[in-house]
Amino acid sequence: MASLKELKGRINSVKSTQKITKAKQMVAAAKLRRAQVAAEAARPYAERLSGVMASLASKVSGDSAPKLLRGTGSDKRHLLVVVNTDKGLCGGLNANIVKAAKAKARALTAEGKDVSFYLIGKKGRAPIKRDYASCIAKHFDTSTVRNPGFEEAEQIADDLIERFEKGEFDVAHLVYPIFKSALAQDPTVDQLIPVPSPEGEGDSGDAVVEYEPGEEEILEELLPRYVKTQLFGALLEREASEQGASMTAMDNATRNAGDLINKLTIQYNRSRQAAITTELIEIIAGAEAL
Numbered sequence: 406m407a408s409l410k411e412l413k414g415r416i417n418s419v420k421s422t423q424k425i426t427k428a429k430q431m432v433a434a435a436k437l438r439r440a441q442v443a444a445e446a447a448r449p450y451a452e453r454l455s456g457v458m459a460s461l462a463s464k465v466s467g468d469s470a471p472k473l474l475r476g477t478g479s480d481k482r483h484l485l486v487v488v489n490t491d492k493g494l495c496g497g498l499n500a501n502i503v504k505a506a507k508a509k510a511r512a513l514t515a516e517g518k519d520v521s522f523y524l525i526g527k528k529g530r531a532p533i534k535r536d537y538a539s540c541i542a543k544h545f546d547t548s549t550v551r552n553p554g555f556e557e558a559e560q561i562a563d564d565l566i567e568r569f570e571k572g573e574f575d576v577a578h579l580v581y582p583i584f585k586s587a588l589a590q591d592p593t594v595d596q597l598i599p600v601p602s603p604e605g606e607g608d609s610g611d612a613v614v615e616y617e618p619g620e621e622e623i624l625e626e627l628l629p630r631y632v633k634t635q636l637f638g639a640l641l642e643r644e645a646s647e648q649g650a651s652m653t654a655m656d657n658a659t660r661n662a663g664d665l666i667n668k669l670t671i672q673y674n675r676s677r678q679a680a681i682t683t684e685l686i687e688i689i690a691g692a693e694a695l
Contacts, residue, residue, distance in 0.1 A: 412673040423662035430655035437648040444584050444645040447638045461624050473628040476599035477575045482519045484574040488581035488639045489529030490647045491548040496654035499528040505592035506580045558637035569598050581639035582646040587653050590646035600628055
């Protein structure tokens with residue numbers, strides 16, 4: 406049985422931990438609202454851009470289509486762009502993202518495809534390296550930026566497009582979390598390059614639309630912007646998911662610390678009462694002996 410001093414030390418230690426988890430919970434809750442608003446505000450823009458892309462893509466086909474739309478003509482080499490967080494203490498968020506990425510990699514490998522990884526964020530590197538150490542194409546570090554935004558998304562997109570133009574891969578998939586609530590952040594796998602033609606949003610009835618300049622020229626300009634927008638949206642969803650998961654995890658940790666403090670306090674009181682009872686018995690026994 407632990408001594409009274411050891412129990413007291415453990416209680417104080419858990420109380421200190423509880424103060425830290427409570428503080429981190431409050432910080433995450435304060436950041437969550439702003440991150441959630443930013444993520445939700447970006448979704449309509451991305452959806453509208455997808456509609457414009459669908460309208461243009463439906464009028465362009467074959468060799469006249471830009472390479473970002475038509476692809477390389479092969480789907481042998483696949484690149485998984487995995488968006489993880491830079492900080493921990495956010496529950497199972499990063500583990501779920503890595504799990505989705507590995508599942509996609511196994512499915513592609515089973516089909517005879519070559520798989521490589523483009524890792525964004527620090528927390529997903531180690532578990533992916535354990536199984537795919539030789540398949541890491543690049544790490545993109547966002548930890549040096551307080552709030553990663555469109556500038557970082559633009560750098561990633563430019564790098565990916567340059568690699569695609571050089572023929573380093575045929576298809577790129579984006580693996581990232583979608584924020585739904587503080588309790589739910591769903592990992593999602595979407596094709597990023599070549600840009601998929603959205604279905605069901607192309608022609609609007611019998612409306613005739615003339616583009617100036619031509620559809621090909623507009624697509625040449627819009628396709629890179631579409632890739633940047635998708636990556637920017639993924640970064641915003643990651644930030645909101647991170648704060649929501651962190652708030653939930655720290656709330657659970659605070660509650661667990663409280664339960665542990667109660668249990669240790671009961672154990673401390675019982676041990677203290679037993680020590681007092683033992684001392685009284687010894688005093689009484691000594692008095693009777695005299």
